[in-house]
Amino acid sequence: xxxxxxxxxxxxxxxxxxxxxxxxxxxxxxxxxxxxxxxxxxxxxxxxxxxxxxxxxxxxxxxxxxxxxxxxxxxxxxxxxxxxxxxxxxxxxxxxxxxxxxxxxxxxxxxxxxxxxxxxxxxxxxxxxxxxxxxxxxxxxxxxxxxxxxxxxxxxxxxxxxxxxxxxxxxxxxxxxxxxxxxxxxxxxxxxxxxxxxxxxxxxxxxxxxxxxxxxxxxxxxxxxxxxxxxxxxxxxxxxxxxxxxxxxxxxxxxxxxxxxxxxxxxxxxxxxxxxxxxxxxxxxxxxxxxxxxxxxxxxxxxxxxxxxxxxxxxxxxxxxxxxxxxxxxxxxxxxxxxxxxxxxxxxxxxxxxxxxxxxxxxxxxxxxxxxxxxxxxxxxxxxxxxxxxxxxxxxxxxxxxxxxxxxxxxxxxxxxxxxxxxxxxxxxxxxxxxxxxxxxxxxxxxxxxxxxxxxxxxxxxxxxxxxxxxxxxxxxxxxxxxxxxxxxxxxxxxxxxxxxxxxxxxxxxxxxxxxxxxxxxxxxxxxxxxxxxxxxxxxxxxxxxxxxxxxxxxxxxxxxxxxxxxxxxxxxxxxxxxxxxxxxxxxxxxxxxxxxxxxxxxxxxxxxxxxxxxxxxxxxxxxxxxxxxxxxxxxxxxxxxxxxxxxxxxxxxxxxxx
Amino acid sequence: xxxxxxxxxxxxxxxxxxxxxxxxxxxxxxxxxxxxxxxxxxxxxxxxxxxxxxxxxxxxxxxxxxxxxxxxxxxxxxxxxxxxxxxxxxxxxxxxxxxxxxxxxxxxxxxxxxxxxxxxxxxxxxxxxxxxxxxxxxxxxxxxxxx
Numbered sequence: 001x002x003x004x005x006x007x008x009x010x011x012x013x014x015x016x017x018x019x020x021x022x023x024x025x026x027x028x029x030x031x032x033x034x035x036x037x038x039x040x041x042x043x044x045x046x047x048x049x050x051x052x053x054x055x056x057x058x059x060x061x062x063x064x065x066x067x068x069x070x071x072x073x074x075x076x077x078x079x080x081x082x083x084x085x086x087x088x089x090x091x092x093x094x095x096x097x098x099x100x101x102x103x104x105x106x107x108x109x110x111x112x113x114x115x116x117x118x119x120x121x122x123x124x125x126x127x128x129x130x131x132x133x134x135x136x137x138x139x140x141x142x143x144x145x146x147x148x149x150x151x152x153x154x155x156x157x158x159x160x161x162x163x164x165x166x167x168x169x170x171x172x173x174x175x176x177x178x179x180x181x182x183x184x185x186x187x188x189x190x191x192x193x194x195x196x197x198x199x200x201x202x203x204x205x206x207x208x209x210x211x212x213x214x215x216x217x218x219x220x221x222x223x224x225x226x227x228x229x230x231x232x233x234x235x236x237x238x239x240x241x242x243x244x245x246x247x248x249x250x251x252x253x254x255x256x257x258x259x260x261x262x263x264x265x266x267x268x269x270x271x272x273x274x275x276x277x278x279x280x281x282x283x284x285x286x287x288x289x290x291x292x293x294x295x296x297x298x299x300x301x302x303x304x305x306x307x308x309x310x311x312x313x314x315x316x317x318x319x320x321x322x323x324x325x326x327x328x329x330x331x332x333x334x335x336x337x338x339x340x341x342x343x344x345x346x347x348x349x350x351x352x353x354x355x356x357x358x359x360x361x362x363x364x365x366x367x368x369x370x371x372x373x374x375x376x377x378x379x380x381x382x383x384x385x386x387x388x389x390x391x392x393x394x395x396x397x398x399x400x401x402x403x404x405x406x407x408x409x410x411x412x413x414x415x416x417x418x419x420x421x422x423x424x425x426x427x428x429x430x431x432x433x434x435x436x437x438x439x440x441x442x443x444x445x446x447x448x449x450x451x452x453x454x455x456x457x458x459x460x461x462x463x464x465x466x467x468x469x470x471x472x473x474x475x476x477x478x479x480x481x482x483x484x485x486x487x488x489x490x491x492x493x494x495x496x497x498x499x500x501x502x503x504x505x506x507x508x509x510x511x512x513x514x515x516x517x518x519x520x521x522x523x524x525x526x527x528x529x530x531x532x533x534x535x536x537x538x539x540x541x542x543x544x545x546x547x548x549x550x551x552x553x554x555x556x557x558x559x560x561x562x563x564x565x566x567x568x569x570x571x572x573x574x575x576x577x578x579x580x581x582x583x584x585x586x587x588x589x590x591x592x593x594x595x596x597x598x599x600x601x602x603x604x605x606x607x608x609x610x611x612x613x614x615x616x617x618x619x620x621x622x623x624x625x626x627x628x629x630x631x632x633x634x635x636x637x638x639x640x641x642x643x644x645x646x647x648x649x650x651x652x653x654x655x656x657x658x659x
Numbered sequence: 660x661x662x663x664x665x666x667x668x669x670x671x672x673x674x675x676x677x678x679x680x681x682x683x684x685x686x687x688x689x690x691x692x693x694x695x696x697x698x699x700x701x702x703x704x705x706x707x708x709x710x711x712x713x714x715x716x717x718x719x720x721x722x723x724x725x726x727x728x729x730x731x732x733x734x735x736x737x738x739x740x741x742x743x744x745x746x747x748x749x750x751x752x753x754x755x756x757x758x759x760x761x762x763x764x765x766x767x768x769x770x771x772x773x774x775x776x777x778x779x780x781x782x783x784x785x786x787x788x789x790x791x792x793x794x795x796x797x798x799x800x801x802x803x804x805x806x
Contacts, residue, residue, distance in 0.1 A: 235675060235710060242705045270783070342783050349780050356772045364765040371752070371761045384699045385761065386707065386750030393765050523678040600677070609678050 003068055006056025007147040010097075013049035013104070014141060016042045017133040020107075025127035025195075028120040036123035043111035043126050046133065047104040054088075054101050057146050061088050067153035070094060070146050076159040076577050078549045086170035087160045092294065092310075093146035095173055099290070100136050102174075102181040106210070107133065110185065117206065124192035125185075132184050135317045143310045159577035162550070168228030175221030176248055180286040182214025183251055186258060187283035187325070190276045194328045197335035199276060204266035207279065209636055211262060215255040216632040222248050223625035234583035234598045236613050238621060241390040246369040247289030253362035254282035257355045264351050268413060271348075272336040273329075274355070280325040285362070287318045297373065343415040350408025354401065361397040368393065402456040402507060405500060406463025410470075424470040425463060432458035443516070453511020460504035464497040495635025498627055505624030512617035525607040533614045535595060536560040540567075542599075542608060550575045555599045555608065559588065570599040570610075594618050675710050680717065682724050691724045694733055698723070698740060699748045707750055719748075 020042035027035025057070070061084050066072040074091045075084055083090075089098040107129040114122045140146070163169065189207045193199045225245065230238040239245065258278040264271040291297070295311025342348040368385045375383050406428070411421050436455030443450060469475070471493075472485040518533040529538045538558040545552040550573040557568050571584040588595040593616045600609025676695075682688040695709035700716040708716040708723075719740065726736040740748055752758040 233710075237710065240705065340783070342780075344780055344784055348783070352776050352780060356769070356776050360765055360768045360772055363768050367761055367764045371758075375757060379757070382745070382747045383752055383758075384705070384747055384750050385752055386699060386705055388697050388751035389761075392751070393762065397765065397769070521676055521678055521681065603678065611675075 002056040002059050003065065003147050003149070006053040006060075007145075009049040009052040009056070010137065010141060010147070013046050013053070013100075014134065014137040016046045016049065017130045017137055020046065020130035021127055021134050023127075024123035028123040028127075028195075031120075033119065036119050039123050039126035039130075040111040042130070043104070043107040046130075047101075047108035050097075050101045050104045053147075054097055057094060057097060058085060058088050061085065064157065065153075066155070066157050067149055068146075069148040069150050072150060072154050072157045074160055075157040076549065077156055078577070079160060079165070080548050082167070083160055083165045083170065086164075089173050090160055090164045090170070093140070093144045095177070096136070096140045096144050096294070097146050098174065099177055099181060100133065100140055102177050103129070103133055103136060103184060106182060106185050110210075121189075121192055121196065121203070121206075124195055125188045128188040128191045129184065132188070132321070135320070139310070139313050139317065143313050159549075159575070162573070162575040162578055162580050162582050163232065165549075165575075166228060166232060168224055168232070172221055172224045172228060175217050175224060177221075179214045179216075179218025179221050179255070180248070180251060180289065182210060182217060183255060183279075183283040183286050185210035185214070186255075186279040187321075190279035191325060191328065193276055193336075194332040197332055199265065199272040199336050201266050201269060204262045204275070207275075208259065208262045208266065211255055211258050211279075211282075212632050212636045215252070215259055216629045216636065218248065218252045218255060219625055219629040219632065222252060223622050223629070226625075227622050230618075231585055231587055232582070234585055235611065236585070236594075236596045236615055236618070238618070241368075241387045243369050244293055246365050247285075247292050250362050250365050250369075251282055251285040251289060253358050253365065254278060254285050257358040257362070258282050260351050260354050260358075264348055268340050268342065268348055270338040270340045270342070271352070271355075272338055273333040276333065276336065277329060278355070278359075280322070280329060284318075284322045284325070285366075287314075287321055288366075291315060291318050292369070342413070345411060345416040345418045345421075347408070347411045347413045347416070350404070350411050353404055354408060357397050357401045357404070361394055361401075364393050364397070365390070398507075399452075399456065402460055402503070405460055405503070406467070409463070409496065409500060410467045424466040428462040428466045429459060431462060432456075447515045449511050450515035453507055453515070457504040457508035457511070460507070461501045464500045464504075468493075468497055491638030492635040495631045495633075495638065498631030498634055500631075502624045502626070502628030502631055505620045505627060507624075509617050509620030509622075509624060512620070513615050516616045517618075518614040520612045522610065523603045523605070523607045524610040528607075532612050534561070535614065537597075537610075537612060539608065539610065542602075547573060549577065553599065555610070557586070557597060557610075559595060568595070568597050570597045572599055589619060591619065592617060675712060676720065677717070680720055680724065682728065687724075687727050690733060691720070691727055694723050694727075694736055695720055697737070697750050699750050701744055701748060 020039055023042075024036050024039035027033070027038070057068075059065075060068045060071050061075055062081070064071065064075060064077045064084070066075075070091060070093050074094075075087050079087065087094075089095045107126060110117075110122065110129070111126060114125075117125070186207050189203065189210070193203055222245075225248070226238045229240070230236055258275065261271050261275040261278055265275050291311070291314040294314055297311060368390055371385045372383055375381055406425060407422065410425060411418075432455045435458050436451040439454050440448070440451035468486065468489075471489060472482040474482045477485075520530075520532040522530070524530070524537075524539045526539055526541065529536055531537075536559070538560075540556040540558055542553060542555045545554055553572045553574075555570050557570070559566055559568055566588070568586040568588060570586040572581055573584060574581045583598050585596055585598040587597075593614055596613040596615055598611045600611060602608055676692070682691060692709060696707050698708045698719060700706045700708045700711035700713050700719070702713050702715055703711050706713075706716075708719045722740065723736055726739050727733075731739065737749075746753065752761060754762055
């Protein structure tokens with residue numbers, strides 16, 4: 001019953017989306033207030049309907065209703081409740097329903113909280129948002145219906161891919177989709193601005209929070225996925241340049257660029273056309289990502305769908321959205337002129353450089369991801385583009401970005417005297433280089449990666465600190481006065497320092513673990529004590545246990561580090577329904593290093609294969625990502641940007657000219 | 660079908676590099692590991708043979724070690740594999756032919772974008788010519804100035 005109601009709700013939502021896509025935008029053209037006003041209730045009802053459909057599907061999963069095809073194919077009555085619920089989106093149909101739910105949520109949010117938007121802008125934004133909704137609801141209903149019933153329900157379901165039965169991966173898609181789909185908001189605002197031929201500071205102030213929110217979700221989503229790969233795949237890799245990962249990384253790069261260029265539009269009323277273009281490109285990357293993942297064009301762990309009809313459908317949506325957006329842009333971007341002046345050395349120029357490097361980096365990832373498809377399509381040959389390519393072709397842009405970042409971030413708007421602005425940074429630069437040199441001198445083995453990485457991360461983090469020190473006139477005024485000044489800095493400034501420091505931490509983590517990781521693979525006999533990079537390991541025992549829906553082979557190792565010793569338990573799990581093994585590495589986490597143990601198979605001559613890794617500073621990668629996301633949140637909750645703030649409280653921008 | 664393939668791959672008992680495959684000579688083994696990281700497991704999705712659990716990846720790992728033990732250089736070993744499995748196994752495409760477009764995308768875009776950005780920034784450094792007022796606006800201005 002609920003399932004059928006869900007189906008009806010979905011179809012109704014589709015009809016409401018069609019109305020919302022057509023009526024308000026005509027109203028905005030003609031200046032009919034009542035037509036424009038339709039957008040608000042339609043957007044809200046649409047959300048309620050899709051929420052209802054989502055609840056119906058969740059219910060079917062929770063009660064294990066195997067008469068629903070999707071449930072039968074992706075669930076099992078023995079599965080833990082958590083994974084019954086997350087199983088809703090751990091498949092193609094359910095994940096597209098989640099996509100639509102999030103899209104509708106963003107639309108309803110603008111409808112509900114957008115009272116201070118000019119009515120024409122709001123009507124146009126919501127119409128464009130609804131057009132995307134129409135496309136994806138049609139995709140869901142006509143090619144990927146989650147509510148199909150089976151004539152003869154099986155007695156039990158075929159279960160969920162064991163790799164997906166994991167807390168990290170269970171919550172990875174919702175975050176990723178919140179980010180992906182959140183960029184639709186920036187896209188809708190960009191299209192609306194092009195129709196109106198007007199982009200101003202108010203527009204940027206509206207677009208930034210949505211982009212920022214999407215960016216925060218995307219950052220967390222990517223970090224979760226990377227962390228999952230780290231602990232689940234059995235050897236501690238955290239980034240593979242897999243096409244599916246790239247699909248989420250490209251929108252992230254574009255969103256990062258967009259966040260920065262929107263600041264310029266807001267503060268300085270320039271870079272308007274470029275910002276609008278970035279907003280279109282950002283969501284285009286989301287659509288390309290959705291296409292790559294959903295069409296099965298690239299097969300990978302994530303590609304659940306391999307139906308070409310679906311691929312073609314998404315391709316059409318992609319062509320209309322990107323083609324239409326860019327065509328509109330060509331005709332209308334000329335209207336977005338600005339006359340503000342800034343000198344070659346200025347915050348504006350710094351942000352232009354930021355955008356240049358991030359955009360080129362995103363383009364490299366895009367071309368690298370699509371290249372095998374392009375070559376196969378044009379020449380019929382099959383080639384691969386993998387991690388070694390991206391490491392070489394992508395990294396230089398990040399190095400340049402890291403080098404330029406502290407300088408660009410400290411330059412004042414309009415006009416800077418490079419010498420004066422650099423004054424607080426010279427010490428930081430010297431200190432960073434000294435740190436790098438020290439590491440280079442101390443380390444054995446000639447890898448330059450760690451010294452360079454450490455120099456760059458120290459430069460970024462200390463540069464951010466120096467920025468704050470000079471802003472609070474630390475050392476020039478009393479300590480209490482400095483603290484007071486720091487407290488009064490707006491949230492967006494705190495956000496900036498946090499996000500930039502997060503980037504520094506990520507760079508540090510990556511270079512440290514890449515340069516200094518130790519690995520040991522061997523056949524280990526019971527009771528044999530051996531050393532890996534200063535730690536001593538002894539395999540005590542291996543036992544068989546039972547989990548809820550899997551069997552466990554669990555080893556116990558004694559780890560000794562100087563005076564301390566502790567036990568670690570790497571596991572192998574064999575899922576009964578799927579007859580599929582997964583590894584559960586044992587990881588001893590600390591800020592300075594992880595001890596990572598993965599259990600292999602019993603060996604012919606007795607004993608077990610055991611892989612041990614000592615990974616220095618690896619957790620800084622995810623801590624950095626979280627700090628980055630937290631920086632975004634801090635900026636988001638800056639009272640000046642609070643979604644409804646601009647009109648209700650005419651808070652005068654704080655006297656902070658440099659930001 | 661691909662899903663099935665995936666399950667089969669993951670179900671294979673091996674687990675990336677096995678102790679039994681490894682060479683006794685640490686220098687040679689280190690070279691083998693490095694080479695393995697650049698070779699694609701042909702039945703996997705974007706996975707190198709060093710990380711892969713698939714049977715064919717294990718065969719290739721052993722093959723690489725055989726060539727190295729036989730005295731081949733790193734390049735000869737890679738070439739040996741490419742000759743048998745095609746360029747598909749190279750995770751880093753060759754710097755040659757069509758692939759030049761791939762490799763040069765970044766540098767060329769940086770160059771073009773850099774020139775564009777520089778032109779834009781230099782253009783901004785000069786005061787912008789104010790747009791001439793049209794008759795209507797001039798009239799408005801005149802009226803304002805009178806008040």
